[in-house]
Amino acid sequence: MHAHVHDPAEKKRQLNRLSRAIGHMQYVKRMIENDEDCSQVLIQISAIQSALNGLGKEIISEHITHCIAHAMEEGDTKAIEDFQHAIDKFL
Numbered sequence: 001m002h003a004h005v006h007d008p009a010e011k012k013r014q015l016n017r018l019s020r021a022i023g024h025m026q027y028v029k030r031m032i033e034n035d036e037d038c039s040q041v042l043i044q045i046s047a048i049q050s051a052l053n054g055l056g057k058e059i060i061s062e063h064i065t066h067c068i069a070h071a072m073e074e075g076d077t078k079a080i081e082d083f084q085h086a087i088d089k090f091l
Contacts, residue, residue, distance in 0.1 A: 010062055014055060021051045056090055 028044045063083060071079035 017055050024048050
């Protein structure tokens with residue numbers, strides 16, 4: 001684990017984006033419960049996936065800029081290996 005703190009503004013932006021995705025997922029749940037058109041449900045699911053992928057890209061960018069840069073300064077090769085593993089899972 002890294003010992004630094006994430007930028008509060010960036011964290012708030014990420015949490016807001018995640019909250020919107022959660023709200024969207026709840027909407028899709030209601031769509032399914034109400035037997036709405038499957039095509040529309042799939043379109044909404046695609047929008048959620050896109051939003052989550054965008055959030056993931058933001059987190060990757062911030063992690064490289066802050067966490068990995070800090071790990072490299074500290075010689076923390078485990079943090080770099082862990083990040084590579086996380087990228088493999090994300091992709």
